[in-house]
Amino acid sequence: MKINTKSKKVxxxxxxxxxxxxxxxxxxxxxxxxxxxxxxxxxxDSLGLIRPGHQVVDLGSAPGAWSQYVRRKLSPQxxxxxxxxxxxxxxxxxxxxxxxxxxxxxxxFREEVVLEQLEALVxxxxxxxxxxxxxPNLSGVENVDAARIxxxxxxxxxxxxxxxxxxxxxxxxxxxxSGYSQLVQLFKDTFKVVKAIKPKASRDRSSExxxxxxxxKTPKT
Numbered sequence: 028m029k030i031n032t033k034s035k036k037v038x039x040x041x042x043x044x045x046x047x048x049x050x051x052x053x054x055x056x057x058x059x060x061x062x063x064x065x066x067x068x069x070x071x072d073s074l075g076l077i078r079p080g081h082q083v084v085d086l087g088s089a090p091g092a093w094s095q096y097v098r099r100k101l102s103p104q105x106x107x108x109x110x111x112x113x114x115x116x117x118x119x120x121x122x123x124x125x126x127x128x129x130x131x132x133x134x135x136f137r138e139e140v141v142l143e144q145l146e147a148l149v150x151x152x153x154x155x156x157x158x159x160x161x162x163p164n165l166s167g168v169e170n171v172d173a174a175r176i177x178x179x180x181x182x183x184x185x186x187x188x189x190x191x192x193x194x195x196x197x198x199x200x201x202x203x204x205s206g207y208s209q210l211v212q213l214f215k216d217t218f219k220v221v222k223a224i225k226p227k228a229s230r231d232r233s234s235e236x237x238x239x240x241x242x243x244k245t246p247k248t
Contacts, residue, residue, distance in 0.1 A: 050228050054092070058107055060124075061092035063160060065228035067198070068096055070237055073224065076196045079103070079112040082154045084145070084190070085129075086136060086183055087161030088117035094129045097158070101128075116148050136186060145190075153192040159183040159199040162235075173205035180210050180238075184217055188243065197240045204234060214240045 050062035059065075071077050077100045085094045094117045099105050101113035111128040118132045118141065125131065130148055134141040161183065163175035180199055187197040197218070201210055214221040218240030225236045 059092050059095055060090045062228060064092040064096045066226040066237065067093050067158060067160075069226035069228060070198060070224050070239060071096075071100065074196075074222070074239060074241075076156050076198070076239075077101070078155075081156060082114040082149055082152060083116070083156045083158065084154055084186075085115065085117040086157065086159040086186065087119055087179075088131070089119040089121040089123040091117065091123050091126050091129070093158055093160055094123075094126050098126055098128050114149065116145060118145070137182065153195065154190050155192060155195050157183065157187045157191060157195070157197045159197070162200055162202075169205055172202075176202055177206045177210060181213065184213060184240075187240070188217065188246075191243055194242050196242075199238050200235055201238050202234045203236060210238065214238050217244060218242060219244055 048062065050065050054060070054062045054064060077083060077097055079101055081101065083097050083101075085097065088094050094115055095107065097115050098111065099107055101111050101115065103110055103112060108127045115129045116132065117123060117126070117129050118134070118136045120133070120135060122133060123131050132141055132144050132148075136142065136145070159179075161179045163172065163179060165172045165175075180201055183197065183199045187195070191197065201207060211221065211223065220241040222239045222241070223236055224239060229235055229237075
């Protein structure tokens with residue numbers, strides 16, 4: 028049996044980096060399910076997106092770190108449990124362990140049955156913020172992966188156009204590479220203000236960044 032020594036070295040190096048990652052340690056200490064919580068925290072700290080009383084939808088929510096962060100932001104005491112001033116709806120194809128105060132819908136947000144459940148939960152009101160940490164399973168084939176990434180971003184933008192308040196905000200994860208400039212243009216065509224942010228919590232070697240769209244443009248007739 029052949030052993031891929033290069034793969035083993037890469038996995039060992041990743042595990043070593045992960046174990047010693049300060050954000051991983053901080054997430055464990057503060058009760059977050061993933062270090063990704065600090066990416067959203069940095070974005071929110073700089074732009075002040077999520078405030079008490081808001082209705083927020085988390086697309087591609089599993090394992091739930093972003094929903095956990097939003098839940099604490101909507102708590103008067105910043106707590107992980109107890110009183111909550113606002114609404115959080117998490118949606119994912121994958122199952123997600125419950126988070127107190129977060130309403131979870133398992134399914135595809137493009138499907139009518141999921142949208143009907145969402146409409147029932149928000150009571151017909153528009154959303155203040157949509158956050159999306161969605162990412163496809165990457166194949167390693169650049170043009171295929173770029174197309175998959177672009178498709179998810181386009182879905183998130185379309186969702187925002189239909190469900191956000193005019194002054195609402197959308198946060199999505201994107202990757203630098205083929206198709207990136209087109210995604211930035213899509214945001215500029217959709218929102219009045221567009222910001223690209225690479226949080227410190229995002230690993231240096233990662234090509235990921237985050238696009239934030241603020242205030243929807245009025246659709247052209």
